[in-house]
Amino acid sequence: MFPKYELKDITTIKTIKTIIESKPDRVSLIIRHSERYFHEQAQMEPFMGLTDNGKEAAVKLGRSLGQTPRPRFFTSHIGRCIETAYLIDKGYFMTHGRVNNNAIYCHDLSPFYIKDMKKAVAMVSETGADIFLRSWFNNEISEDIMLNPEETAEIIIGFMRKELKRLDKNEMGFFVSHDWNIFPVKEFFFGITHEKGGQVGYLDALFLFEKDNNLYLANHQKEPFILQ
Secondary structure, eight states: OOOOOOBOHHHHHHHHHHHHHTOOSEEEEEEEOOOBOOOSSGGGGGGOOBOHHHHHHHHHHHHHSOSSSEEEEEEOSSHHHHHHHHHHHHHHHHHHOOOOOOOEEOGGGSSTTBSOHHHHHHHHHHHOHHHHHHHHHTTOSOTTTBOOHHHHHHHHHHHHHHHHHHSOTTEEEEEEEOHHHHHHHIIIIIOOOHHHHOOOOBTOEEEEEEETTEEEEEETTEEEEEOO
């Protein structure tokens, strides 16, 4: 039985609009790729692309964006993230007739925290993803297998902070990534555990934005708060 996740495209669209209406100086979001296929063989995991429904949802999200700030894309090197970025951009073009720069592939949006893929996959298969994540966040998994979870969250937020500063004020950074890149940020920066906050759905997002010389984090589950 393959896992099922909600599509959060409408929720993310609403959150984007709410944050843009607050007139931030710069805004970015780390967003999970759209709905994807699964395969019975774990080694096929990196090659699973988007479903037709996932493709439509990514295009719809892009079509819903305002003309400004225009999206600028950064993605994991995994194909479904690249595909998601392309289709969001395609939707944006369908509405506004404007082509954006090519997506930039970024190590910090990939599963860089998995140090031993074979052992990690075996552990997930044995315990299930939820128990594995809790063990990881409780520092119960060797760092030979998984990078320290707080360090993982710091790396991802550090990357987002750096790239946010590089954005033009008429740009919005789309960091297309994976649910396991989002979970540690929710745990250690938002204080939202996966047990209480639920799964990271497809096209679910966390936001980092700058306003009045402060940096804020937000998502649909938590009001904006200052990043210390």
